[in-house]
Amino acid sequence: MEIKLHQIKEKSKSMILIGYTMAFALRNRIILFVLMVFSLILIGSLGYLIIRIYVEHHSATLTDAIYFSVATISTLGYYPPNSMLTSEVGKWFHIFYLGLGLAIIFGGIQTIIGPWFEMKIKMAERGWRVPIPKDAHVIICGYNEFALYIAEKLKMLGIPYVVVDNHAPDDMPHVEGDCTEISTIKKANVLRATALIALMDDMKNAMISLTARSITEDLNIIAIATTESGEEIIKKSGANTVIPRNKIIGKTIQYWSSGDYKYDIFASVERLKISEKMVKGKMTGKKISELRFREKYGTIIAIYRNGKMITDPSPNFTLKSGDVIIYLPSEVEAS
Amino acid sequence: MIICGYNEITKKLNGKFIDTSFDEEKENFIWGNPEDPEILKRAGVEDEEIIIVATGDDNRNIYITLLARTLNPWINIGVIIKKHENVDKAYKAGANNVLVESELIGREILTSLLSPKAAELINSVMFSENVNIYALELPLRYLNRKLKNTDIRRRVGTVIAIKRGKDIIKNPSPETVLKKGDILIFFKG
Numbered sequence: 001m002e003i004k005l006h007q008i009k010e011k012s013k014s015m016i017l018i019g020y021t022m023a024f025a026l027r028n029r030i031i032l033f034v035l036m037v038f039s040l041i042l043i044g045s046l047g048y049l050i051i052r053i054y055v056e057h058h059s060a061t062l063t064d065a066i067y068f069s070v071a072t073i074s075t076l077g078y079y080p081p082n083s084m085l086t087s088e089v090g091k092w093f094h095i096f097y098l099g100l101g102l103a104i105i106f107g108g109i110q111t112i113i114g115p116w117f118e119m120k121i122k123m124a125e126r127g128w129r130v131p132i133p134k135d136a137h138v139i140i141c142g143y144n145e146f147a148l149y150i151a152e153k154l155k156m157l158g159i160p161y162v163v164v165d166n167h168a169p170d171d172m173p174h175v176e177g178d179c180t181e182i183s184t185i186k187k188a189n190v191l192r193a194t195a196l197i198a199l200m201d202d203m204k205n206a207m208i209s210l211t212a213r214s215i216t217e218d219l220n221i222i223a224i225a226t227t228e229s230g231e232e233i234i235k236k237s238g239a240n241t242v243i244p245r246n247k248i249i250g251k252t253i254q255y256w257s258s259g260d261y262k263y264d265i266f267a268s269v270e271r272l273k274i275s276e277k278m279v280k281g282k283m284t285g286k287k288i289s290e291l292r293f294r295e296k297y298g299t300i301i302a303i304y305r306n307g308k309m310i311t312d313p314s315p316n317f318t319l320k321s322g323d324v325i326i327y328l329p330s331e332v333e334a335s
Numbered sequence: 336m337i338i339c340g341y342n343e344i345t346k347k348l349n350g351k352f353i354d355t356s357f358d359e360e361k362e363n364f365i366w367g368n369p370e371d372p373e374i375l376k377r378a379g380v381e382d383e384e385i386i387i388v389a390t391g392d393d394n395r396n397i398y399i400t401l402l403a404r405t406l407n408p409w410i411n412i413g414v415i416i417k418k419h420e421n422v423d424k425a426y427k428a429g430a431n432n433v434l435v436e437s438e439l440i441g442r443e444i445l446t447s448l449l450s451p452k453a454a455e456l457i458n459s460v461m462f463s464e465n466v467n468i469y470a471l472e473l474p475l476r477y478l479n480r481k482l483k484n485t486d487i488r489r490r491v492g493t494v495i496a497i498k499r500g501k502d503i504i505k506n507p508s509p510e511t512v513l514k515k516g517d518i519l520i521f522f523k524g
Binding site for chain 2: 146195227246248
């Protein structure tokens, strides 16, 4: 599995490399072409001046010389009266110069336009795909309103994500297919992901949980459930957290309609901000009052110890390593 | 309370249901389409205080909101919406509160992803009977005193919010001065 993942990595790396070298070569070619045209004009002007002054013993200006070069290599073919080279050497120089000009201009255009078209076609083939994150990312199974909301928030938080669905838009990192297939979630680099969010129907979410759990033990699987039986089955299929979607919405509307404060404080969209902090290092063995937690972070409302919730702990409460403090962040910290 | 739509979301609510999904009409179950003004009237829309619109279809919900608002300008309308783009339309149609499914559930998923223990706590507040919120009208002797200069913390607990008039002050700072009519809100497990 590791080898396969490595291969995928190498493949995508080489794809990027191809695009890069192509773009690089094209840029170089353009620079080379411009330089060649410049030196072509320089050679023509110099030749013109030398022949005109030293062979034909005429007077000549720099403008005449540059005009001669440009009119020749562009095959314009019109020269102001009395500015043509009339000597034998001059005519031979003119012929040679026209040939050189044609070779460089037409040859140059061809070598530039060619790869440019090639690149355009290759880019269109690959479809300017957003790359799939490879490490510490979140896999979102199913593209719907929930996925849109979550993707937007994850983007804001700077957490990489990939959507697995056949209908995800191209500007979103995505993998085509279904999360119930091992090959598909492997394409989403499931072995290196931190979490998987299943947003499909109960049956599929149960299948997704089973599939993902069968290949990795560490993955944090979060799934939504629409029915109560589905909630239980998805949990048994290996999901770490099951979000009972209809129950939550039902409770929210119930608390709102009955004027319960639970709505304003814990359920509404503008609900209380609640954060958590794990006790470790220096905090271990200290009393809450010694930490000045209120000033530094916010108001403590509960502490989780060994899976048990202790609400509203007293200031004399002594913290142990591994305790999780649930608190309301103070405004100072937020701003 | 009138509830339009009998489904997984609404089935545990207490009120008069309007839907066509049940076979026979019984107490608190009215058979019919809530888009029909006659049905809404029969459910008592003109006298009720609250109506919940949750048929599962955004267009239907918005239409019913419009209808209910026309039939009773004072009724409290709560609507459940699926698509975010329909939120404004629902408010314009006269809803008092619009709950967006993707917002509520998406936020729940993100909380359990980013701070799982906080999510657990919110969960137990939402679903458990033994975790509760207590509201207490401000005892007069604390009037005009700063929160930190009272013994409320020691005697009752941490004030997590204060309801003042229509507003709710969340996580009040210790400097907050208590006013007449304030309702202190506590959290107790």
